[in-house]
Structure formats: structure tokens, C-alpha cells
Amino acid sequence: MNEPKMLYQKRSDYYAARKEKLSHRINQLSNVRLITFLAGCGLASFFYMTHKTSWSLGSAILTAVSFVTLVIWHQNLKTRKNYIQILYENYDQSLKRLTGEWKSFLDKGEDFKDPSHPFSEDLDLFGTNSLFQWITTAKTFRGREKLKECLTVAPLEVETILERQEAIKELSGNLNWRQRFLAEARMAKNPLNSPKAIIEWAKNVDSSYLRMGVLILARALPIMTVSFLLLYFITAKVSFWYPLTGIIIQSIILFVGKQRGKALNAVYSYKENIRVYEKMLERFEKRSFKSDCLQALKKDLYDRDNKPAFEQIRKLSGLADLIANRNNAVFLIINILTLWDIQCMIALESWKEKSGRSLGRWVETIAELEALSSLATIHFDHPEWGFPKITSEEGITAVRIGHPLLSGSICNDISIQKRSGILLITGSNMSGKSTLLRTVGINLVLAYAGAPVCAQTFSCSVLQLYTCMRVSDNLGENISSFYAELLRIKQIVSASKASSNIFFLLDEIFKGTNSQDRHAGAKVLIQQLSKAGAMGMVSTHDLELGDMERESDRRIRNYHFREYYKNDEIHFDYKLRPGISTTRNAMYLIKMAGIDVDGLA
Structure with a gap:
């Protein structure tokens, strides 16, 4: 058991024990309060019946004062127990985050989902199994919004990111303070509304x-x-x-x-x-x-x-x-x-x-x-992750970069610089192309938020991030998935014309058209983005696009994933390698689905 997990477990057990002791004291006090009330009423009645009016009045006043005191004490203990219960839940939730049970957390940030945002939908920043669901400890209305802003709006100034890094490092080391700070927000009986x-x-x-x-x-x-x-x-x-x-x-x-x-x-x-x-x-x-x-x-x-x-x-x-x-x-x-x-x-x-x-x-x-x-939680839970270096030299360099939301994620090295700004990723189905794109994208989001990233080392410049990976039909606006993809690509092209400081992630573009048009369209798009000075990564099944490395004088570079077969089963190592892919597995996967490929005409 690693150190954060041991500490979470220890604190969770501590507050569970305190909660039980307070429950016992509250029950005892409830009994004392009842006995005090009954005894006081009985004593006052006895003195009244024996015509000792002053004694009866004194007993009634003493009973009332004692009862009110006990009620206040009882209420304070209940409030204290509630606070201890919340602290216990905080540490228990922290433990679940480390053990991979965070997908059961209720706050998924569904209200922040925005299909029109340049990258949040494709990178799973909000919604089920999202980055927000994984890290958020914010409970106030504006606190949740501020975390959303940190994840979706990159600061323009490098100094802002560096200042956030220092704050996150310091807050990470103040675990007890962070948990109590969070507990204060959770003491509210109802969700905190907009201020x-x-x-x-x-x-x-x-x-x-x-x-x-x-x-x-x-x-x-x-x-x-x-x-x-x-x-x-x-x-x-x-x-x-x-x-x-x-x-x-x-x-x-x-x-x-x-x-x-x-x-x-x-x-x-x-x-x-x-x-x-x-x-x-x-x-x-x-x-x-x-x-x-x-x-x-x-x-x-x-x-x-x-x-x-x-x-x-x-x-x-x-x-x-x-x-x-x-x-x-x-x-x-x-x-x-x-x-x-x-x-x-x-x-x-x-x-x-x-x-x-x-x-x-x-x-x-x-x-x-x-x-x-919320971001400091990442640093405390994963002290082995590094804080990114924000540089003035445009590009991204990472050693052993992995996806922060995938347990046991395979790590790879990448280097994207202005002079060789586009990586063309080929490979068979399920080999890891889309995951690599999301890995780079979500780590960039964390880097710009000031948080540590899932990498041994990571350096990047401040770039404007755009993605086109997961587009779908919009029946409400009568938009097909292909047209929705075109709108997203148009957004990326327009941004590249306005600024060369663009980083894009494109996953299997132009899927909704024939292979000839898909190849021609993808080639023209990649050439245009490269000419505009944009940097990015493109995943594709179109192996013919690999010729662009030679044609572009290596401004566009080929990388691939591959699979291997063992005991009549397909396996992937998810390791990124230079060059174009030389393997295909579609027909094998079709056979695994029960379709008789050999019997087809």
C-alpha cells in the first residue's frame, strides 16, 4: 500500500472511531436530558402539592435552565458528529479515488458539458468517467465553475500557470487543512446555489x-x-x-x-x-x-x-x-x-x-x-507525477506520458516541435491511436491548469488546443455527424489562419465519406494546417497518407502502433513506434464477431 493510501486509510479509521464515540455520547446525553426533564417536573410537582411554592418555582426554573443547557449541548454534539462524519466521508472518498472507485462519485460535471467547446467533449473533461468527476472536491456553486474554467480556459500568461503550480504544491502538503476546508462547504444541508x-x-x-x-x-x-x-x-x-x-x-x-x-x-x-x-x-x-x-x-x-x-x-x-x-x-x-x-x-x-x-x-x-x-489532490495522490515545464519554445516534449484516468496506462515518449509539427499515427483497430491523442490532450489540460501531469517529464509552450475526435449527429439542429465534423474542422482551420499557436488532435477525419474523398480531403487539410504553422497529431487508417512524411521534408512524421497474435488471440502492446503501420486486423476482428469471412464471395 502506497503512502497516500495508507494515510487516507488511517485518517478514515480515526474519524470512524470518533464518530462512534460521539454517537455513544449523544445517546447518553439524550437519556440524561429525558431523566432531567422528568425528574425536574416530578420534583416541582411534589413541592407544589406539599404547598412549598418557592421550592416548586425554584425546581421548575432549575429544571428549565438545566434542560435548555442539555439541549444546546446535545445540538452542539450532533453538529460536531455531522462534521466528523463529513471528514470521514472525505477521506473515504479520497481512498476510493486512489483505488479506482471514483467512477461512482456523484458530481460528474454534467452541467458543464458543451459540444461546441474546442476540446472538452473529446477529452472527457465532464460527464461520466470524466476528469472533473475524478478530481473535483469543490462544493460551492462558484467553486465548481472555477474548476471548470481551469480545465477549459488556458491562461495567456506563463506566470499565472507557474503561480498556480506553487499554490498547488503547497496545498498538496496541507492535507488536513484541505479536508477541513472542504468539510465546511459540505456542512450545508442543501446544495449551494448561485451567489x-x-x-x-x-x-x-x-x-x-x-x-x-x-x-x-x-x-x-x-x-x-x-x-x-x-x-x-x-x-x-x-x-x-x-x-x-x-x-x-x-x-x-x-x-x-x-x-x-x-x-x-x-x-x-x-x-x-x-x-x-x-x-x-x-x-x-x-x-x-x-x-x-x-x-x-x-x-x-x-x-x-x-x-x-x-x-x-x-x-x-x-x-x-x-x-x-x-x-x-x-x-x-x-x-x-x-x-x-x-x-x-x-x-x-x-x-x-x-x-x-x-x-x-x-x-x-x-x-x-x-x-x-481539487488540483492539489492529484499531486498528493500521485507524487511520482511531474509538474510540467512551461517553455517559450513552441512544442510539446514528454517522457513516459500516460493517460491519468486509465489505471496501468502504457506510457510513451513524444516530441512535437515547430520544425516537425505534425505526427501522423497509423495502426490497426484498438491499437491505441485514439487513446494516445486523448492522453496528450488531457495532460495539456492539466498542465495549463497548473497541475502535475501523468508523465516522468513534460514540457510545453502555451498553445490553443483544438480537437476533432468524437462528433455525432445533432437531430435537434438537423446536423449529420459528417457535417458536424466539417464544422469542427472549419473551426480549427479558422483558428490556424488567425494564429500559428495552434495544437490540434484529429482522429480518423472524414469518416463519413468514401475512401478516395477521405484520403484527398485529409491530405489537403493536413498540408494546410502544416503550412499555417499549426502543430498536432492525426490518427488514421489511411496508410497512403504516410507518403506525406517524405513530401513535407519530415514536417509531418509517421508513427504507428502494432498488434501481435498468440494462441490464436490478438494482443496489443500500445507502444508508439516510428514509421508507418505494416499490419491490419479488421478481418480478424470480423471473424471474432462470428462472421464467416472465408465463406464470403
Whole structure:
């Protein structure tokens, strides 16, 4: 068992044991709470029946205080158990990721699938058995989106990639912090929704609630009304019209203006999000980090008074708690007497004026941390994988590169440089051509995200990646697979005309036409892309395309996979070799399907 797996197993067992101990304590406390309640009620009743009123009252008060204390303690233990349960699940999930059981993970990123994206569909970045399903630990709405952006949008600046690498290395070494940071997001009872509305709300300050006249009126009116009400009950000199007039005025103030109710309800509806943001930021801000990327993220969280973001969000979270009971029928009386809604609006607008414009930035910081933490999982789980070297010399060079999602993937060496920019891969069916293309593509995605790659060494320049590998009919738009392939190729050609910084992956292009047109079309396309300075890899069954190596003065180079036969069975070694393929296996595979090839005319 390797070191990460041993550590995951050890932590998983530890939290499983803690969970059991907490369950036992919670059960004991439930029994104590019941006994306390019954004993207190019995004792108070006994003293009451024996005419010891003061003793009975004292027993009732002591029972109530003890019971409430036990309820709070019980609730805290349940919350703690829930947190421990989540930590246990985090480590258990990490263990499953290492043992190949990650394909059962529920978050597959299906909502990010985009057939129009230049490469995400072909490289299985989202959906069942995808890269996203394998690595994601992000739970907030923006965190998932940020990870998606890291996988689909390559940074233009090399410095950005290098800074991400350093952050990922540091986060990888902080396993316990990463798991607890993730646990804070998972403490939410419901999936965290988009923060867009609350961010927009926080930006827009209604300054009318902050005017001096409104502030004085909001504070003075409740004091006067409550004072008149108390005096009415204490002395007969105060008429009931005084408190009644105050109550009527305050009721009119409260129930005029629906916008206030919408604003308060909006804050309350995001109460769970806000609490999660508070806890996650607190985890981050109380931890010291060395990498420039993480230090910059932390520095951006403090306001002009040097107050940390989590304390500012905690205040908003507290205001959300104050709003929680505003629709309660009993609370309506308190609301009228104190102008509670107005007091909440004043507090909220005051918070927005000071901190509101920063909320979006704080949410983005959390999202960035979640994305980096997800990518850091790769480095921790596979310390033998290397971080890519991002170079200014255009091209890709890899030693022992393998597919990160395939257990026991066969590794190969590749070198693609500007002067010999296109590899033509031939080979029989199932020999590994398409897998090699996806291997290079998905490792490029990881490299640009700042993550380690499944290779001994890997260097590349920042390239614009395009693929045409897995196209299908679009019945909704009445598009055939062949036409869909043409649209994708048109996208690649247009990109190569606009920039020479293009890397493409083409798998068996022009499958939907006859062999003569397929050969002619593929040859013209490859020549055009080569002339434009684009680099890439092309897999094909068309062995005649191998002549292009000589015709292009080796700007296009031939490589192949081959198979061998043993005990009347076909085998593949998935090793990339120079030159054109010399073997075919289609007829053998047809015979394996039960078709009598020898009997065909």
C-alpha cells in the first residue's frame, strides 16, 4: 500500500472511531436530558402539592435552565458528529479515488458539458468517467465553475500557470487543512446555489435608510411607543391613545413598501451560503501560506480597517439570523413594537456600504481555493507525477506520458516541435491511436491548469488546443455527424489562419465519406494546417497518407502502433513506434464477431 493510501486509510479509521464515540455520547446525553426533564417536573410537582411554592418555582426554573443547557449541548454534539462524519466521508472518498472507485462519485460535471467547446467533449473533461468527476472536491456553486474554467480556459500568461503550480504544491502538503476546508462547504444541508443575486444585492446600497432623519426616527419611535405602553399599564395618567397611535404609525411604516420585504427575504434565502462562506474564509485566513498566489488571495480579503473578510461576513450571517423569524406570527408583535424590519434594513444597508462591494471578490477567492485544492489532490495522490515545464519554445516534449484516468496506462515518449509539427499515427483497430491523442490532450489540460501531469517529464509552450475526435449527429439542429465534423474542422482551420499557436488532435477525419474523398480531403487539410504553422497529431487508417512524411521534408512524421497474435488471440502492446503501420486486423476482428469471412464471395 502506497503512502497516500495508507494515510487516507488511517485518517478514515480515526474519524470512524470518533464518530462512534460521539454517537455513544449523544445517546447518553439524550437519556440524561429525558431523566432531567422528568425528574425536574416530578420534583416541582411534589413541592407544589406539599404547598412549598418557592421550592416548586425554584425546581421548575432549575429544571428549565438545566434542560435548555442539555439541549444546546446535545445540538452542539450532533453538529460536531455531522462534521466528523463529513471528514470521514472525505477521506473515504479520497481512498476510493486512489483505488479506482471514483467512477461512482456523484458530481460528474454534467452541467458543464458543451459540444461546441474546442476540446472538452473529446477529452472527457465532464460527464461520466470524466476528469472533473475524478478530481473535483469543490462544493460551492462558484467553486465548481472555477474548476471548470481551469480545465477549459488556458491562461495567456506563463506566470499565472507557474503561480498556480506553487499554490498547488503547497496545498498538496496541507492535507488536513484541505479536508477541513472542504468539510465546511459540505456542512450545508442543501446544495449551494448561485451567489449572483446576493452579490448584486450587496453592491446596491439604498442610502435612504442611512439618512440621519431615518436613523433618529427608527430609534426614537419604538422607544416612545414602548415607553407609553409601559406607562399605560403602570399609571392611569397615560391614555391608551398614546401607545395605540405609536403602534398604528409603526404598522403603517412597516407595511408600506414591498421592496424591503424582498431585500430581507433575499438575505435570508442565502443564509446557508453566507454561513459557509464565513467558515471557509475563516479556515483560510487563519492559516499561513508561503506561495505568492495564496498570499495574494489572502491579502485581498482585508478591508481598509484591516478587518478580515470572515469577520465581516460573520456580521452579515448574524443579520441573516435576526431576519429569520420575521414571518413568525408571534414575532409580528415584536416587529411592530420595535420596527424590527427597519432596524434590520438599517444594519444591512450599513453593512453593504462598508463591505458589500467586496462580497463578490470573497466568493471568487473561495472558488479559486476550491479549484486549487481539487488540483492539489492529484499531486498528493500521485507524487511520482511531474509538474510540467512551461517553455517559450513552441512544442510539446514528454517522457513516459500516460493517460491519468486509465489505471496501468502504457506510457510513451513524444516530441512535437515547430520544425516537425505534425505526427501522423497509423495502426490497426484498438491499437491505441485514439487513446494516445486523448492522453496528450488531457495532460495539456492539466498542465495549463497548473497541475502535475501523468508523465516522468513534460514540457510545453502555451498553445490553443483544438480537437476533432468524437462528433455525432445533432437531430435537434438537423446536423449529420459528417457535417458536424466539417464544422469542427472549419473551426480549427479558422483558428490556424488567425494564429500559428495552434495544437490540434484529429482522429480518423472524414469518416463519413468514401475512401478516395477521405484520403484527398485529409491530405489537403493536413498540408494546410502544416503550412499555417499549426502543430498536432492525426490518427488514421489511411496508410497512403504516410507518403506525406517524405513530401513535407519530415514536417509531418509517421508513427504507428502494432498488434501481435498468440494462441490464436490478438494482443496489443500500445507502444508508439516510428514509421508507418505494416499490419491490419479488421478481418480478424470480423471473424471474432462470428462472421464467416472465408465463406464470403
